[in-house]
Amino acid sequence: MANDQAMLTTPLTALHEELGARMVPFAGYSMPVQYPxxxxxxxxxxxxGAGLFDVSHMGQVWLSGEGIAEALEAMVPSDLVGLGMHRQRYGLFTNEDGGVLxxxxxxxHEDGFYLVVNAACKAEDIAHLRAGLPASVTxxxxxxxxxxxxxxxxxxxxxxxxxxxxxxMKFMDNWPMTLLDSPAIISRSGYTGEDxxxxxxxxxVAETLAxxxxxxxxxxxxxxGARDSLRLEAGxxxxGHDITTRTTPVEASLGWAIGKARRLGGEREGGFPGAQRVLQxxxxxxxxxxxxxxxxEGKAPVREGAVLYAEGGDEPIGEVTSGNFAASVGAPIAMGYVRADLAEKGTTVEADVRGKRRSMTVSSMPFLRPGYQR
Structure with a gap:
């Protein structure tokens, strides 16, 4: 698949192949799913120790011009007006129904805002930004x-x-600096739950750096493969799985991503797409x-798509959206949506796995203590 002309490649593709990676198509790119x-x-x-990941398939965007913070803040629930210089925030694009795009x-940064968006949504996100930002923003x-x-x-x-x-650097710092005599943008963050x-x-410069x-x-x-299992353990x-246009930030337990100034009673309450429903x-x-x-229970993972039921119940009350055996936790873990009255930690639910019920216990997340450098 790595030589398939229909697949896009990253600057590290040749190195992945040299290292014996098994390449698979992902978001239009030929990407390494695992190494030997x-x-x-x-x-x-x-x-x-330390894992090296190629995430060059993700979208990198630079915004410059007048009024960027206010303009971008109108498209996300984050507090960007109050965001400090060289600091980073997790954000969400929402639609008019409050669903997550x-x-x-x-x-x-002093001369603009730097964004990293998901590879699978890259084209749509950039079109969404171009449509929503004023002409003063490039x-x-x-x-x-x-x-x-x-x-x-x-x-x-x-x-x-x-x-x-x-x-x-501390967690969520984002600094411009020189690396291998080249201009770099480095954030102290990631998507594994580790520092x-x-x-x-x-x-x-990418291959030399790697x-x-x-x-x-x-x-x-x-x-x-491991990037996915690591992020699942980190909650x-x-x-496209755990968050979609059918889920709001509140339903997705991402209320913390809504800036204090944008919440109920905040100095800039609402003002983002879908705010009425989300704030309600x-x-x-x-x-x-x-x-x-x-x-x-047991060792076998409960995978995405498994229907969830109340203990002993006949009516579906939710669905698993991500599931795997967690190597660091030593148990099958999952994320999913359940009826709100069954979301309390310690509640027992049942998953339908190939026609058989598997007992699952609602757990807090993350599933293991994060190693972030705070």
Whole structure:
């Protein structure tokens, strides 16, 4: 599949193939799903050392011009007017019904805002931004850059060998700096639940950077398979699965992503698409459904699409949206939506797995303690 002309490639494709990656199509790109060590070992290595991920398929966008904070804030529930310089926030694009169009990362710089959007929604997100932003704001799609994630407790040690300033960064800092004599944008963040960095560099520098990082004994390449199992353990949503246009931020247990200033009684209450419905759900504390963590009995995972029932019940009360065996937790875990009255931690529900009921317990998330550098 890596040689399929219909597939887009990243600046690291040749390196993935050299390292023995199994390449699969993902969001229109040929991407590594795993390397010879295997998904479980890659997952555990990231929790213990440092995993190197190619996320260059994601969209990188730069916004510049007058009134960016106010204009972008009108499209997301985040507080962007109050966002500090070189700081980053998790954001959501919502539609007029309050459903989630995509999730993204937003950071503020002296000369603009830097956005990272999901690969599968990249074209739609950019069109959405162009349609929603005023003429005073210029949107530049940064197609000439790669994006590399370095995740795990040894990430700081490995990256600091190339740029010592990264030691000073805290969780959700986003700093412009020089790396391998090239302009880089580095955030201390990621999507694994571990300390780490996401590193944007010019495409021509990406392979050299990856090779230099892999020279560190603690750094190993990690594919999409372990990236998915890591983010599930961290209780992090995958767009198109755990959040969609059919789920609001409140239903998705993402109310924390709505800035304090944008909430009920805030100085800039509402003002984003779907605000009436979203704020009504916050006001009433009564959405019909809620995203919850779930832990199953036994060892077999309960996969996406499994219908959920109340214990001993006959009527469906929800559905699993992500599920896998969690290598670090040592149990089958899942995320899914349940009827709001069954969302309390400790509640027992049942999943229909190939016609048989599996007992699952509603759990808090994340499923393991995050390692973020705060």
């Amino acid at each position: 060590a295997g998904i479980k070992q890659e997952h555990l290595h990231t929790r213990e 995509d999730d993204l990362m937003i950071s503020r 949107l530049t799609e940064m197609t000439d850059r790669a994006l590399i994630a370095l995740q795990g407790p040894k990430a700081e040690e490995a990256l600091a060998k190339l740029q010592p300033e990264v030691r000073k 780490g960095y996401e590193i944007s560099v010019p495409a021509e 090779r230099r990082l892999l020279e560190d004994e603690h750094v190993e390449p990690v594919g999409l 992090l949503c995958l767009y 759900q916050m006001r009433d504390s009564a959405p019909e459904q809620k995203r919850v963590g779930l832990v199953a």
